[in-house]
Amino acid sequence: MKKELSAIEAKYEAQKIAFGPMYFQSVIALRDLGILQFISNHRKGVSVDTIIDEMDVSEYGITLLLEAAEILGVVETENGVVKISKVGFFLLKDEMTRVNVNFMNDVCYLGAKSMTDSFKNGKPEGLKVLGDWPTIYEGLSILPEPAKTSWFDFDHYYSDNAFPDALKIVFRKNPKLIFDVGGNTGKWSFACCDHDMDVKIKILDLPVQLKVARANATERGLLGRIDFHAINLLDETQQIPQGADVIWMSQFLDCFSKEQILQILKNACQAASENTTLYILEPFFDNQNYPAAHYSLVATSLYFTIMANGNSKMYRIEVMKDLVNQAGFEVVETYPLIGDSYHTILECRRKA
Structure with missing residues (x-):
């Protein structure tokens, strides 16, 4: 049962929101000025005077940043000795946090x-x-x-950890041709080529992204095994070509609104035969084991609003399954939280 806050506690929580941007930037300063790492290097703690003497930052700056860090629980101070806290450790060492x-x-x-x-x-x-x-x-x-x-x-962190287990799932039926829809820089396509020496890949993406993917494929000597198809999937006149054994969408559909996702999935449906498998890899925010992942994914939706396209988000798993169904596919298998990742794979087939 959730504890009900007192008025004093609620007011304090409200101030955390009010001053949140200032405290965030204080952590950036602590990190970028090397102060947090310096404290971390002293496992038994280090005096404030030593920090002031050793760091190329004024006493004024050190004092203010340590006061903020203590408020945030990033450091712990006792009798003039400063130690890094567990929160500070994660800020420095945890890859997700970084x-x-x-x-x-x-x-x-x-x-x-x-x-x-x-x-x-x-x-x-x-x-x-x-x-x-x-x-x-x-x-x-x-x-x-x-x-x-x-x-x-950021993009690769929230996809790469899923790839080893995703490859096992996708290659169970030995696909010969995979369409990597929204292939970005080509990382999934390259992983497929490393996994199976016979597979052919076609990356479908915007022309500007295909330039990067083509350059990366050229550098790896994969031209010939990897082909490229320029497409704007928001243009209803541009169709996904037919012939794929697998249509793969990795962290792609969360870049669109529900209406756009339905349009894209219908496009995939017209390209799919009865033998084509559609795989959707997504970090559904309501299908996570840990509150840190849920918290981060909901915040990522706000990034889509202000920086990406203004209308997309991270979705609940049942919302995606419903869109899949409306588009003419059915979900035949769900693989939740595969490997060491935050992702679920939906395995889909065109309805008979």
């Missing part, structure tokens, strides 16, 4: 001020801080740094 912090700071932070306008207009109004594109996807290959690195680190 990826999320960089993504929020480098990709989303400045644009977040435009959230209200994004909801009003149905457009990613915060994206203008990074570039002049209608959605972030047209600009991925030319995002300014450090946003570009942080975006791809």
Whole structure:
């Protein structure tokens, strides 16, 4: 049973929201100035005076940042000795936390001020801080740094851990031709080629993304095994070609609204034969074991609002299954939380 907050406790929680951006940036400063790592290097703790003497930051700066860190529980201070806390440890050492912090700071932070306008207009109004594109996807290959690195680190973190188990599932029936829809930089396609020396891949994506995927495939000597098909799946006149044994969509459908997902899935249905399998890999926010994953995925939906396209989100698993059904497919198998990841695979076949 959830504990009911007292008025004093509720007011304190409200202040956490009010001053949240300031405290977030104080953690960025602690990290980027090397203060947090310096404290972490001293397992038994380090005096405030030593931190001031050793770090290239003023006493004023050290004092303020440590006060903020103590409030956040990032460090613990007793008798002038500072130790890193478990929270601070995760901020420094945990890959999920590192990826999320960089993504929020480098990709989303400045644009977040435009959230209200994004909801009003149905457009990613915060994206203008990074570039002049209608959605972030047209600009991925030319995002300014450090946003570009942080975006791809975030995207790959929430997909790569699923690949080993996903490959076992997808290759159970020895597919000869896989369509990688929304293939991005080609990481899934390359993993497929490494897994099976005979498989052929066709990456379907926007032309600007295919340039990156083609360059990466060329570097790996995979041209010939990997083909490319330029397509804008929001244009109803552009159809997914037929002939695939597997149509693969990895963290792709969450980039669209429900109406757009239905359109894309219907397009896939017209391309599918009775022997084609559609696999959808998604981190459904209501299908997670840990609150940190649920919390992060709901926040990611807000990124879609302000920075990506203004109308997409992370979905509940039953919402996706319903869209699959409406499009003419049926879910024949569900593989929840495969491997060391946050993802579920929906295995789908065209209805008879």
